[in-house]
Amino acid sequence: MPSPQPATDRRLELQRAALASLAGLPAAVQEVGRVFADAGHELALVGGPVRDAFLGAVSHDLDFATSARPEQTERLLRAWGDARWDIGKEFGTIGARKGDVVVEVTTYRTEAYEVGSRKPAVEYGETLEGDLSRRDFTVNAMAVRLPGLTFVDPHDGLGDLADRLLRTPAGAERSFDDDPLRIMRAARFSAQLGFDVAEDVMRAMAAMAPRLGIVSAERVRAELERLLLSRRPRRGLELMVYTGVADVVLPELAALQHTVDEHRRHKDVYEHTLTVLEQAIDLETGPDGPVPGPDLVLRLAALMHDVGKPATRRFEPGGGVSFHHHELVGAKLTSKRLKELRFDKQTVKDVSRLVELHLRFHGYGEGAWTDSAVRRYVTDAGHLLERLHRLTRADSTTRNQRKAMRLSAAYDDLEERIARLREEEELRSIRPDLDGTAIMEVLQVPAGPVVGEAYRFLLDLRMERGPLGEEAAREALLAWWAARPA
Structure with missing residues (x-):
């Protein structure tokens, strides 16, 4: 077994990647750095773009921190760019564009939630190091001063990046108390980057999870979306469940753990759900396919498809377990939860419909469906048909290879019949012969x-x-x- 790569070697790799990425920054970035320097102000590239540079990626979201106050920033960006906007001015942020380069420049600041408030209060800071100390995680608390490209890393974010670890610059509980949304960001970055979470961060997530109640549903939803659309959503979701964050944000997912049957009369619904999510992601297509990934609707449907099971579980005589009509109960629970998280109406409608329909296929293999049944299947699914195909296939997590092959063959047959009827009858637009x-x-x-x-x-x-x-x-x-x- 190969020995772990030494930390110094990983640091050198990251530094080489950063040099290559930063060398690829547009000339306009250096130019804006000189504009601020000539006016006597500091300007530094901060946060995600710096982290991504060390990971070998060029970020198109260019965030900067500056010693200039918003009014001064606005004046300098007006001179530099082709267009500017001040929609974030109350938080100290001014945006601008020059050609294809879009920048957001924020005055050094500190922020925390006031008691009883759902919005963070903002106070301006004086130094770049002070600004970095209030960032969420050390890997996001690195900066590059412009125009000289001087690297600033007061909290050893580079070391944590090399160790693939999420750690807070300040104490984790204090950090999460200042901005509870960072609890969700911990789960999101764990999923996006594939990083572990420091033990004190994990403990703070568990202790501070109720503080998420003061954060607006829209902000929580935005973090959950980013988590679900990441490469490893399972990792972030498991962290949420383990720390109790899911009890606050997505209690239906956490509740699936309670369907574990000590007598093993039924599969673990929680583990099954996470596997279905992974399998659904594997079935997403490229940009020219019918379900281009990452697809939020499909992923939400996979995550929520069995949330009706805890409420419908029944132990039957003879030792069996049933979940009658769990798809209908699950669809209602899904709609309620997504509305509370302020998802848009179409997403709520589509995801709930997929949850409602996810069992419709079962029984096809036992007896031949009539053409009428196939038409109804297609018509009921409507524009969600391709997603329903993938959700249904992903829902097979049996370890019985013969059963898995039988289900797959039955669904292959159904798709072939749908394709044949579609050619003959234009199934997508079924209407009566008379209007x-x-x-x-x-x-x-x-x-x-x-x-x-x-x-x-x-x-x-x-x-x-x-x-x-x-x-x-x-x-x-x-x-x-x-x-x-x-």
């Missing part, structure tokens, strides 16, 4: 509930028989009308 206007004309009735009733009859008929043609649909409609009670 509302034609129905009113045939039945000689005005617009109203009866037209909707007739429309649903014709749609059901279309599902059952496939395309009828206008004449056959007309005859069927008249027969239905004649047999309908007055």
Whole structure:
């Protein structure tokens, strides 16, 4: 087994990567550094762009810290750039653009949440080192002074970067008390970077998790989104559950642990859910495919698909376990949670619908579906069909290879039938053979509930028989009308 790479070697690798990345910065970045220096102000590249440079990546989000006050920054950026904006001025941030280069410049500051407030209070600082000390993690508390490209690292962020460790510049509890959202950032960066979390950080996450209650739902949601869209979301989610953060932010996920059956009559739903998430991610496609990754809707649906199980678990006579209608209960729980986290309406609707439909396929392998059942499957899924395909496939986590192969073959068959029917019938746009206007004309009735009733009859008929043609649909409609009670 190879010995671990010495820390000094890792540091040298990181430094070489940083030199290459910083050499690739646009000329406009050095230019803005000179503009501030000539005016007697300090300017430094800070945070994520510096961290990413050591990881060998060139960041397009260029964040700077400066000794200049916002009004001075605004004046200097007006002289430097083609456009500027002051939407973050109350927090000391001014943005500007020159050509394709976009920068955000923030006055040195300290910030903390006031008692009873959901927004951080901002106080301006005097030094770059002081500004870095209030950052969330040491790997984000490194800076490069401009225009000389002098590296500043007062908290050994480079060492933590080499050790792949998340540690806070100040004491972890104090840091999280100042800004509780950093608790979510710890989980997010663990997922994004694949880093471990220092023990004191983990303890502080557990102790301070209730403080997340003072942070706006929108800010919490934004961090959760970034976590889910990262390369290793499972890592961050497990950290949230282990520290109790999920009890505050995503209690439905934490509750899945309670379905563990000491008699092992059913699989571990929590572990199953995290595996389904990983398998769904593996089924995402490239940018030209039907579900380009990372796909937030698919990942949320995979994460939430079984959240109805704790409420529906029943131990049956004979030793079995059932979760009847857990998909319906789960869809309601999903909708409620995503609304509370302030997800947009379409995301809430789409994710909840996928949770509701995720069991629809089961039973296909046991008995042949009619063409009508296939049409309904496609129509009910609508624009979510490709995601439903992937969620359903990902939901198979059985270790029984024969069962897994049987499920996969059955779904292959269903997709082939969908493709064949789609060619024949344009499944994506299934409509009755007569529209509302034609129905009113045939039945000689005005617009109203009866037209909707007739429309649903014709749609059901279309599902059952496939395309009828206008004449056959007309005859069927008249027969239905004649047999309908007055």
